[in-house]
Amino acid sequence: MRKIMIIGAVGAGKSTLVKALFGESRPAVKTQSLVYRDWLIDTPGEYSENPLYYRSLMATSHQAAGILLVQDATRSRNYFPPGFAGGFPVKACGAVTKIDHPQADAGKAVALLRQALPEGTIVLTSAASGAGIEELKELLLPIVDPGR
């Protein structure tokens, strides 16, 4: 099955989001390498932050059905280059994480993410509160399995 590859900065909440999508609440540990899990591929944040890894992300995306760009709502800078999503050969969507956080600015996060993802749905999420998790699943599962 072709999967959704999740990319985003170190500590953006990618692995916690993966756990929430699978209904797990135990804390995520630091991601050290590509992790293939059911219909998702989790990536280390370093792969998105360091251009030396972009080729590796591109190569992996060829086996994927789509990519999910993750932006942390508590961060005020963009960790992706402009138009980043357009460089991948598959469908791209976005997720803003940690919208429950007192320092979260979801509107700002969406604006930052839009620079990397000019088109494609962006879902606002919180693994902590569960907000947006079902919505994100409903967005991603049909990309993995168009027959659904």
Ligand SMILES: Nc1nc2c(ncn2[C@@H]2O[C@H](COP(=O)(O)OP(=O)(O)OP(=O)(O)O)[C@@H](O)[C@H]2O)c(=O)[nH]1
């Ligand atoms: N408040 C809040 N904190 C969150 C949420 N999701 C993740 N975090 C916190 O963000 C930190 C990083 O989470 P991870 O899921 O490990 O981040 P990651 O993107 O997988 O990081 P790397 O594996 O290093 O690339 C942890 O301390 C989480 O507890 C959320 O929905 N709300």
Ligand SMILES: [Mg+2]
């Ligand atoms: Mg991780």
